[in-house]
Amino acid sequence: MIIPLTIASIATVLTAISIPGHAEEDxxxxxxxxQNVTVTILSSNLANGNSVGEWGLSALVQADGACVLxxxxxxxxxxxxxxxxxxxxxxxxTDLVLSHHHFDHTTGVxxxxxxxxxxxxxxxxxxxxxxxxxxxxxxxxxxxxANQMIQERQSLENAGLEVIIHDGPSEILQGVxxxxxxxxxxxxxNYPVQVRIKESGTWVADWVPESQGLTIVTxxxxxxxxxxxHSGVVNMLTHVQSAISDHPIHAxxxxxxxxxxxxxxxxxxxxxxxxxxxKHLMAGHCTGIEPLFRLRTGLNLTRQTAVVGAVGSxxxxxxxxxxxxxxx
Numbered sequence: 001m002i003i004p005l006t007i008a009s010i011a012t013v014l015t016a017i018s019i020p021g022h023a024e025e026d027x028x029x030x031x032x033x034x035q036n037v038t039v040t041i042l043s044s045n046l047a048n049g050n051s052v053g054e055w056g057l058s059a060l061v062q063a064d065g066a067c068v069l070x071x072x073x074x075x076x077x078x079x080x081x082x083x084x085x086x087x088x089x090x091x092x093x094t095d096l097v098l099s100h101h102h103f104d105h106t107t108g109v110x111x112x113x114x115x116x117x118x119x120x121x122x123x124x125x126x127x128x129x130x131x132x133x134x135x136x137x138x139x140x141x142x143x144x145x146a147n148q149m150i151q152e153r154q155s156l157e158n159a160g161l162e163v164i165i166h167d168g169p170s171e172i173l174q175g176v177x178x179x180x181x182x183x184x185x186x187x188x189x190n191y192p193v194q195v196r197i198k199e200s201g202t203w204v205a206d207w208v209p210e211s212q213g214l215t216i217v218t219x220x221x222x223x224x225x226x227x228x229x230h231s232g233v234v235n236m237l238t239h240v241q242s243a244i245s246d247h248p249i250h251a252x253x254x255x256x257x258x259x260x261x262x263x264x265x266x267x268x269x270x271x272x273x274x275x276x277x278x279k280h281l282m283a284g285h286c287t288g289i290e291p292l293f294r295l296r297t298g299l300n301l302t303r304q305t306a307v308v309g310a311v312g313s314x315x316x317x318x319x320x321x322x323x324x325x326x327x328x
Contacts, residue, residue: 033217034063034175037317039225039253042082043073043108044284046310048326050085053311054078056104057227057255057285060088063216066173067092069122070214070225070254071099072108079108080115086312091119095172096161097126099227099254100211101135101149110152113159124162126172128181130210131165136196136203146195166212169243179213181231182239186272188232190257213254215240218317221250221279228255228286234272241276251280251315258295259288266291270298282321284309303328 040060047053056074060067060083069090073079083090090112099105113120132153135146145151156163168180189207196203211230216223222240229236233256237249252273258266278299283292289308296306307313307323314322 032174033219034317035218036062036064037216037218037223037315038062039216039223039251039315040086040088041253041282041284041309041311041313042079042086042088043071044309044311044313046284046308046326047082047312048310048324049312051082051311052078054104055285056107057099058105058108059225059254060090060093061176061214061216061225062092063176064174066094066176067121068095068097068173068176068214069093069112070097071105071227072096072112074104074107076107076111079112082311090116091121094121095124095126096122097172097178097212097214098131099213100128100208100230101131101147102208102228103148105227106149106152110155110159113161122161124164124172125156126164126166126170126178128178128210128212129165129167130181130208133197133209135206137194138196139194169239175217177215177217177244179215179236179239179244181209182211182213182235184231184235185238186232186234188229188235188269190228190232191230213240215244217245217247218250220317221248223251223315223317224249224253226252226254226256229257233258234269234276237273237276237278249276249278250317251282251321252278253282253284253309253315255285256283256287256291258291259286261288261291266294267298270295274299279305280315280321281306282309282313282315282323284313 043056043058058073059070137146166180193205195206197206208230214225308327310324310327312324
């Protein structure tokens with residue numbers, strides 16, 4: 001059993017740096033592609049057995065022996081508990097990618113570090129530009145900070161992590177890319193309008209400018225993960241194929257933020273994803289159950305190629321989706 005240690009016991013000095021995007025001009029000239037890939041969902045809304053569900057997201061990405069944690073869940077112990085239940089080894093993780101600052105994707109960061117203690121291999125946290133910008137919620141005190149990650153940054157410093165702020169696509173491990181901030185040619189407004197961010201001196205609806213995704217480049221195509229897809233799933237996939245590699249979209253998973261979408265929005269999104277050509281869909285969290293089933297039908301997928309991304313669900317390159325009993 002791993003004995004949790006305090007954050008201070010692993011304290012060193014953090015270096016916060018900004019990394020510009022460095023996608024190749026020729027999208028097919030990459031450093032390399034991943035050959036063996038498994039993605040395991042550790043936090044999502046649907047769970048069964050001894051695992052725990054929540055309104056949150058986290059996924060363990062294993063690519064050719066390297067490990068990345070994509071988001072960290074909503075409650076402090078969810079990822080730790082589910083990893084133990086599923087037999088997922090978190091000690092292999094060297095890089096943590098946070099899709100955006102919202103608490104249902106970031107609350108688990110410090111508890112995971114504490115639980116791993118001296119067994120932790122996590123060295124870097126990757127966020128996109130805008131992650132640490134101040135936020136406000138008008139219904140609260142006018143001066144109350146709504147971005148908890150600003151205060152938590154000091155604890156990350158004490159944990160000895162290198163926080164890397166990305167301005168564009170970046171290959172963080174061989175074949176594993178983060179998108180950085182996503183251009184939004186399509187007006188997919190998938191974000192909570194009650195939160196505010198300051199633009200040119202005025203508090204406006206927080207469009208979550210730091211919303212980013214992760215993709216693993218393989219010979220079969222991209223395996224793409226979204227946190228909440230606040231930049232829009234169509235915008236995200238367009239960016240992945242234009243800025244990182246023009247390979248097809250082999251698999252799409254994570255949160256697509258369609259749970260409250262109108263029929264018109266669902267229809268438009270389905271049409272665009274069908275044009276892009278998504279071969280496997282394992283979406284959960286804020287995607288919504290009904291939207292997932294509509295996407296399955298509209299994309300001409302099946303129960304084997306489109307399922308709810310429940311806790312414990314896996315996508316294995318060369319095999320496809322390993323769905324949990326509750327998802328099937």
